[in-house]
Amino acid sequence: MECCIASALWCLIPLYLLVHLLCFMFADADFTLLWASVTGHRPETKLKSLVVWVTGASSGIGEELAHQLARCGSRLILSARREDELNRVKHRCLDCSNLQDEDILVLPLDLLERTSHEEKAKTAIQYFGHIDILINNGGRSQRSLCLETSVDVYQALMELNFLGTVSITKKVLTHMTRRGSGSIVTVSSLAGLAGVPLSTGYSASKHALQGFFNSLRNELTDSPNILISTVCPGPVQSQIVHNAFTEELNKPLATAGNQEHKMPTSRCVHLMLVGISNSVKEMWIAQQPFLLFYYAWQYAPTFAWLLTNLMSRKRVQNFKAGLDADSAYFTKAKTH
Numbered sequence: 001m002e003c004c005i006a007s008a009l010w011c012l013i014p015l016y017l018l019v020h021l022l023c024f025m026f027a028d029a030d031f032t033l034l035w036a037s038v039t040g041h042r043p044e045t046k047l048k049s050l051v052v053w054v055t056g057a058s059s060g061i062g063e064e065l066a067h068q069l070a071r072c073g074s075r076l077i078l079s080a081r082r083e084d085e086l087n088r089v090k091h092r093c094l095d096c097s098n099l100q101d102e103d104i105l106v107l108p109l110d111l112l113e114r115t116s117h118e119e120k121a122k123t124a125i126q127y128f129g130h131i132d133i134l135i136n137n138g139g140r141s142q143r144s145l146c147l148e149t150s151v152d153v154y155q156a157l158m159e160l161n162f163l164g165t166v167s168i169t170k171k172v173l174t175h176m177t178r179r180g181s182g183s184i185v186t187v188s189s190l191a192g193l194a195g196v197p198l199s200t201g202y203s204a205s206k207h208a209l210q211g212f213f214n215s216l217r218n219e220l221t222d223s224p225n226i227l228i229s230t231v232c233p234g235p236v237q238s239q240i241v242h243n244a245f246t247e248e249l250n251k252p253l254a255t256a257g258n259q260e261h262k263m264p265t266s267r268c269v270h271l272m273l274v275g276i277s278n279s280v281k282e283m284w285i286a287q288q289p290f291l292l293f294y295y296a297w298q299y300a301p302t303f304a305w306l307l308t309n310l311m312s313r314k315r316v317q318n319f320k321a322g323l324d325a326d327s328a329y330f331t332k333a334k335t336h
């Protein structure tokens with residue numbers, strides 16, 4: 001009997017590997033998330049009426065999150081620094097959904113102003129009575145070589161991406177643990193799982209987030225109704241390159257490059273909402289060849305470094321030549 005079970009298990013291994021191979025070739029998300037997207041709960045049913053707080057809601061992934069959540073019927077708290085942009089996003093959400101004006105709270109917030117976070121969380125909780133989901137999405141990236149980058153830039157990246165996120169999380173988590181339920185979803189990155197050239201500080205800040213939330217998840221085992229979820233997208237269309245830190249604080253990037261070759265924002269956000277609706281704890285969302293690397297880093301890191309080093313060299317060369325660094329990853333180079 002034991003022998004039969006053992007041989008059955010051995011037969012499952014090639015099947016398991018085959019499934020992963022198919023995922024490598026055709027998928028744009030990890031296997032668990034894709035499975036949830038086919039068989040799991042739909043965001044339209046699961047997220048309807050829930051109160052969702054989105055940081056970094058004024059552009060890119062955050063704006064699209066607001067848009068798709070509004071269509072699901074979620075009530076929203078929209079935060080970022082620029083109130084006028086948040087009002088624009090709010091009107092866009094009202095136009096595409098059945099939500100009423102009072103269903104969306106515009107709550108300007110600077111992730112760097114940590115002393116304001118308690119008051120902001122209080123305002124959000126008082127307005128709707130509770131928060132079901134916090135999506136920690138606000139953040140900035142980096143495009144600069146380590147040797148040329150001021151330590152002030154590294155500090156700014158950690159202050160914003162890591163400490164700003166931790167600070168808001170702590171305020172909302174207190175409320176959720178008291179209530180006994182809630183979800184904290186954090187937009188990390190592919191750079192939170194592996195290194196990315198020209199983004200040493202950004203990658204460090206996202207690794208810090210991964211470490212923090214993976215540990216927090218373990219710490220909350222006595223609160224099974226609190227979901228801690230991290231999202232690791234590969235390149236996605238947004239303003240992220242345009243807004244990236246460079247070698248010096250306040251120095252804009254010379255060329256942001258074309259974003260068209262990246263994953264459409266709507267697809268990334270749809271997968272995120274599927275993951276949230278199905279309590280997926282870690283989501284990998286990326287087009288190929290990036291998704292392949294996620295798996296390679298997991299299963300065969302030395303081989304993965306061999307592959308990524310080839311691409312990294314080209315990326316750095318592009319950057320030094322004043323071209324769009326990201327074009328190194330695509331056969332059809334986008335250099336302007």
Ligand SMILES: NC(=O)c1ccc[n+]([C@@H]2O[C@H](COP(=O)([O-])OP(=O)(O)OC[C@H]3O[C@@H](n4cnc5c(N)ncnc54)[C@H](O)[C@@H]3O)[C@@H](O)[C@H]2O)c1
Binds near residue numbers: 082187
């Ligand atoms: N676009 C990608 O390729 C990609 C890939 C992986 C992860 N991400 C992550 O996705 C998240 C969203 O980025 P995006 O791609 O939409 O870029 P984006 O630049 O379009 O949006 C970033 C958002 O963060 C906000 N923000 C920046 N500084 C802030 C501050 N001090 N206080 C409050 N809000 C602030 C911006 O106003 C904006 O709303 C980020 O955490 C980013 O690291 C993006």
